[in-house]
Amino acid sequence: MVPLSWYLTLGAILFAIGVAAFLVKRNIITIFMSIELMLNAVNLTFVAFANHWHQVSGQVFVFFVMVVAAAEAAVGLAIIIAVFRTRETLNVDQVNLLKL
Amino acid sequence: MLHQVLFIIFGVVCVAGALNLLLQRHPINSALSLIVVMGALALLFLLLGAEFVAAVQVIVYAGAVMVLFVFVIMLLNAGVEEHTRGSRVAIFLGIPGLIAFFIFMCWAIGSNGSALGQARIGSFYVPTQELGIALFREFLLPFEVTSVLILIAIMGAVVLARRER
Numbered sequence: 666m667v668p669l670s671w672y673l674t675l676g677a678i679l680f681a682i683g684v685a686a687f688l689v690k691r692n693i694i695t696i697f698m699s700i701e702l703m704l705n706a707v708n709l710t711f712v713a714f715a716n717h718w719h720q721v722s723g724q725v726f727v728f729f730v731m732v733v734a735a736a737e738a739a740v741g742l743a744i745i746i747a748v749f750r751t752r753e754t755l756n757v758d759q760v761n762l763l764k765l
Numbered sequence: 766m767l768h769q770v771l772f773i774i775f776g777v778v779c780v781a782g783a784l785n786l787l788l789q790r791h792p793i794n795s796a797l798s799l800i801v802v803m804g805a806l807a808l809l810f811l812l813l814g815a816e817f818v819a820a821v822q823v824i825v826y827a828g829a830v831m832v833l834f835v836f837v838i839m840l841l842n843a844g845v846e847e848h849t850r851g852s853r854v855a856i857f858l859g860i861p862g863l864i865a866f867f868i869f870m871c872w873a874i875g876s877n878g879s880a881l882g883q884a885r886i887g888s889f890y891v892p893t894q895e896l897g898i899a900l901f902r903e904f905l906l907p908f909e910v911t912s913v914l915i916l917i918a919i920m921g922a923v924v925l926a927r928r929e930r
Contacts, residue, residue, distance in 0.1 A: 666768060666885050667769050667883065668884070669881040669884050672813070673874045677871065681870075682783040682787055686783075688855040688863070698786065698799050702786065702802065713884070721891055727818050731822075732915065733914070736918035738830045738834070739918050739919065740922050743921065743923075744925055746926050747926065756846075756847050756849060758852075
């Protein structure tokens with residue numbers, strides 16, 4: 666028996682670490698990975714509440730989050746490749762113009 | 766007792782992997798530690814009775830998405846992260862906001878801790894059949910919409926990554 670609040674606290678900790686990595690990191694790929702970490706933390710919270718309310722819909726939402734994350738990763742990495750091709754850098758501080 | 770031991774082991778692995786992602790300077794080390802986090806989360810999903818979600822977590826997240834990340838890191842030959850100043854807004858607004866958010870979350874969870882109750886192994890178990898029925902009856906329209914979303918994402922990725930000629 667584990668209190669449900671432990672799971673929720675773990676989700677909050679992972680989400681906070683993801684936000685911190687998003688703010689601190691300067692490599693665009695690592696920033697993307699910290700977004701994936703935040704989505705995973707939310708998934709843990711969804712599954713924990715599905716367990717609490719005995720509802721299947723919480724787990725179905727996790728699938729939709731995963732689909733959105735996969736689509737976002739595919740498009741985002743394509744954008745990273747396009748940026749790298751024109752700028753030759755992965756540092757977000759050097760990518761500061763809207764034009765190519 | 767077993768549940769608590771397993772939760773503590775995999776929770777510590779999760780937090781350690783996430784901190785390693787934050788502290789490592791090379792993107793490939795961050796990617797590998799994120800795979801560790803996802804694997805440990807899959808085991809936590811199993812403890813909460815979500816066996817199919819755990820399998821999908823390993824196959825889709827730790828398998829497909831992270832392979833994509835590692836592939837791009839190797840394709841672009843991403844080296845060690847450079848030290849730059851970064852955004853001042855992120856430092857002076859983001860970090861205090863993050864701390865305030867985290868304290869608020871801990872307060873909200875802690876003050877409702879007794880109402881949330883306990884999670885027991887086996888008290889709630891979703892077989893794959895039940896999940897499939899929910900997905901294809903109640904959530905049929907969102908499911909079909911996500912297929913369109915994936916199609917758009919595939920086309921967008923192909924168009925963006927294509928070499929201009």
